[in-house]
Amino acid sequence: MSKSSTKGTATLGREGKSYGYQSSGESATPGAGLADRKEQIMDAFEKLLESFLGGATGATTPAGGSGGSGSAGAGSAVAGTPSAGSGSAGSASYGSPSAGSPSAGSAGTGTAGSGTTGTGTASTGTPSTGTPSTGTSGTGSTAGAGRGEASGTERPMGEAAKAAAAREAQEASIFSQREAFRMDRARESTRKTRMESSAGPAPAVRDAQAPTLKTKHQSDSNRAPLTASKEFAPAFGAHGKNGASTIERAAPPKKRPETVPAAGTISAGRPIDAYWASFGTAVERAQVRAKMDYRALEVIIGTDDRVRVTNNTLYPWRCICSLLITAQNASQWIGTGWLVSPRVVLTAGHCVYMADQDGWATRIEVIPGRDGESRPFGSAIATDFRSVSGWTQDNDSNYDYGAILLPADKRFGEDLGWFGYASRTDDYLRSLTLNLAGYPGDGGKTGQDGTQWFHSRTVKDVLERQISYEIDTYGGQSGAPVWEMASDGSRYGVAIHTYGTSLSNGGTRITNDLFDNIVLWAGQAP
Amino acid sequence: MTTGHGSIAGRVVDASGKPVAGASVAVTGSLQPHRDIAAITSSDGSFRFGGMQPGSYRLAARARQSQQSADVVVPANAEVGVEIRLDG
Numbered sequence: 001m002s003k004s005s006t007k008g009t010a011t012l013g014r015e016g017k018s019y020g021y022q023s024s025g026e027s028a029t030p031g032a033g034l035a036d037r038k039e040q041i042m043d044a045f046e047k048l049l050e051s052f053l054g055g056a057t058g059a060t061t062p063a064g065g066s067g068g069s070g071s072a073g074a075g076s077a078v079a080g081t082p083s084a085g086s087g088s089a090g091s092a093s094y095g096s097p098s099a100g101s102p103s104a105g106s107a108g109t110g111t112a113g114s115g116t117t118g119t120g121t122a123s124t125g126t127p128s129t130g131t132p133s134t135g136t137s138g139t140g141s142t143a144g145a146g147r148g149e150a151s152g153t154e155r156p157m158g159e160a161a162k163a164a165a166a167r168e169a170q171e172a173s174i175f176s177q178r179e180a181f182r183m184d185r186a187r188e189s190t191r192k193t194r195m196e197s198s199a200g201p202a203p204a205v206r207d208a209q210a211p212t213l214k215t216k217h218q219s220d221s222n223r224a225p226l227t228a229s230k231e232f233a234p235a236f237g238a239h240g241k242n243g244a245s246t247i248e249r250a251a252p253p254k255k256r257p258e259t260v261p262a263a264g265t266i267s268a269g270r271p272i273d274a275y276w277a278s279f280g281t282a283v284e285r286a287q288v289r290a291k292m293d294y295r296a297l298e299v300i301i302g303t304d305d306r307v308r309v310t311n312n313t314l315y316p317w318r319c320i321c322s323l324l325i326t327a328q329n330a331s332q333w334i335g336t337g338w339l340v341s342p343r344v345v346l347t348a349g350h351c352v353y354m355a356d357q358d359g360w361a362t363r364i365e366v367i368p369g370r371d372g373e374s375r376p377f378g379s380a381i382a383t384d385f386r387s388v389s390g391w392t393q394d395n396d397s398n399y400d401y402g403a404i405l406l407p408a409d410k411r412f413g414e415d416l417g418w419f420g421y422a423s424r425t426d427d428y429l430r431s432l433t434l435n436l437a438g439y440p441g442d443g444g445k446t447g448q449d450g451t452q453w454f455h456s457r458t459v460k461d462v463l464e465r466q467i468s469y470e471i472d473t474y475g476g477q478s479g480a481p482v483w484e485m486a487s488d489g490s491r492y493g494v495a496i497h498t499y500g501t502s503l504s505n506g507g508t509r510i511t512n513d514l515f516d517n518i519v520l521w522a523g524q525a526p
Numbered sequence: 527m528t529t530g531h532g533s534i535a536g537r538v539v540d541a542s543g544k545p546v547a548g549a550s551v552a553v554t555g556s557l558q559p560h561r562d563i564a565a566i567t568s569s570d571g572s573f574r575f576g577g578m579q580p581g582s583y584r585l586a587a588r589a590r591q592s593q594q595s596a597d598v599v600v601p602a603n604a605e606v607g608v609e610i611r612l613d614g
Contacts, residue, residue: 332565332576
C-alpha cells in the first residue's frame with residue numbers, strides 16, 4: 001500500500017536534517033478484514049498527504065545518505081551532521097544554501113537531486129525549503145511521514161507546506177548555526193574527506209556569467225584548531241628595506257615559540273555565539289553608561305588618534321592597497337588589501353564576494369601605496385578572485401577572507417615586497433600590540449579621499465577564528481592587514497580586518513588553514 | 527537575504543535634493559558588527575547595504591568635503607530606506 005521507499009537510515013538532507021523513510025507497508029497486518037480496512041485508511045491518508053505536498057509521493061531511494069546516523073537526526077540540521085559521512089550535507093546543512101552544486105559535487109553520493117533542489121532556493125539566500133525538509137516535517141521517523149523524496153525528484157508543494165517548511169528551516173538554520181560551532185572539531189576529518197572527493201568549485205546560478213568562476217571557489221578546511229604556529233617571511237622587493245618605522249608599535253621582546261605547543265595547551269576558544277552573548281552583556285553595560293544613547297558610540301573608539309601615512313612609497317605602506325570594487329550588480333565599494341606575494345593581495349571575503357550584491361565582484365582596481373590622488377606605483381585591474389566556501393556559501397563571518405590575483409603582468413610584489421603572515425597561538429596573540437593601516441572612506445581626519453591611515457592598539461580578545469581590538473577603523477578599511485611588528489622589524493600579518501562595532505573592531509584570524517590557503521593561492525599566481 | 531538579516535537602501539542628495547553620485551557611505555556606529563566596507567553611490571545617488579543584523583545603525587555620507595549622518599533601524603528580514611542630505 002505504501003509507495004514509500006526503503007526504510008531507512010536517516011538520510012541527510014540539504015539542511016543536514018535527518019529524515020527517514022519508513023515503509024509503512026512493512027507494518028504488520030492483522031486479519032483480512034481489518035487489513036483491508038487498514039489499507040483503505042492508509043490509502044486515504046496517502047492521498048491526503050499527496051494533496052498537501054502537491055505532488056505524488058512515492059519517494060525513491062534516498063540518494064547517498066551514507067550519513068547513516070542517528071547523530072544526523074540529532075544533529076538537527078547542523079553542519080555537524082554531515083560529518084556523519086555525507087559531505088554534501090556539510091555545505092548545505094548550515095541552512096545557508098549553496099547554490100546546490102557544491103553539495104552535489106562533494107557528496108559523491110548522487111545527491112545531485114538535493115543539490116539541484118538546493119539551487120532553486122539557494123539563490124535567494126534562504127535556507128533550502130525543498131522537499132526533504134517538508135517531507136520530514138520534523139517527524140522523519142514517523143511511519144508514513146518521512147517521505148522526503150530527496151533523492152532527486154522534486155515535487156511541487158502546496159503553499160501551506162512551503163510556509164511551514166520555511167519556518168521550520170529558519171528555526172533549524174538558527175539552531176544549526178549554533179550547533180555548528182560546537183561540533184567544529186568533529187567535522188575536521190570529514191571536511192578533509194569532502195575536499196578530496198570534491199569535484200572542485202561549482203558554478204552557482206548567479207555566477208553563471210563569471211568566466212573564471214570555476215577557479216574562484218577554494219574549498220576550505222579552515223576548521224582545525226590552532227596547534228602549530230607558522231610563519232611566512234616578508235619580502236622587501238626591489239625597492240628594498242627601509243629604515244626603522246616611527247609610527248608602528250613593535251611587539252615586546254618575546255621569545256618566539258620554538259616548538260609546537262602541545263595539543264590541549266591551546267585555548268579552545270569560545271564558540272562565536274558565546275562571544276556575542278558576552279558582547280551582548282557588554283552592550284548592555286555600555287548602554288547604561290551612555291544612558292541608552294547608542295548613537296554616542298562610534299567605530300572610532302574614544303579619541304580619534306589615527307595617524308596619516310605619508311611615506312607611502314616605503315615598506316610596508318606601499319604593500320597596502322586601496323581597492324575600488326565593482327560588485328556583480330555594478331554597485332561600487334571601497335576596500336583595502338595587502339600584498340602577500342608578488343601577485344596576491346589578501347583582503348576580506350566581502351571585498352571579493354558579496355552575497356547581497358549578487359555574488360562575486362566583477363573587477364577590482366588595486367592601487368598599492370595610494371596617497372590621495374597619487375598612485376606612485378600605478379594600479380591594476382583584477383578579475384580573478386578567491387575565497388572559501390565558509391564565506392561564499394555559508395556567509396560565516398569566521399571565514400570572511402579572500403584574495404585578489406593580479407594579472408600576470410602586474411607583479412607588484414616583486415618591486416614593492418610583501419607582508420609576512422603567521423598563524424599564532426592564542427597566548428602569543430594576546431600579548432601583541434597590533435598595527436593596522438588601510439583606506440577609510442571618510443578620508444581620515446583630514447577628509448582627503450584615498451589617503452592611508454594607521455592605528456595601533458593591543459589585542460582585546462582572541463577567539464578561535466577572529467581577533468578583536470580597539471583600533472580605530474572606518475568603512476573602507478575592510479581587508480586591511482592587522483600585523484605584529486617583531487623587534488627585528490619583520491612584519492607578520494595575523495588577521496585581516498573585516499568588521500566594526502562601536503565597542504571594538506575585529507578581523508578574521510590567520511589560522512593554520514587560512515595560512516595554507518594563502519600559500520595555495522600564491523602558488524596559483526606565481 | 528540571510529535569514530533574520532535586513533538591509534538598508536538609501537540615497538544621498540545635495541542641499542537642493544539632487545542625487546549625489548560618487549559619495550562614500552559607511553556605517554559609523556552600531557552595536558552590532560557590520561562589515562567595514564564603504565559604498566559609493568551610483569549615478570542616481572543610491573546605495574544599499576545588505577546582510578545586516580537587525581538593530582540601530584548610524585550612517586555617514588561624504589562627498590566634496592561635505593558630510594552628513596543619519597540613524598536607521600534595520601528590521602529583521604526587511605529593508606529600511608533612508609535619504610541623506612548633504613549640506614552645501
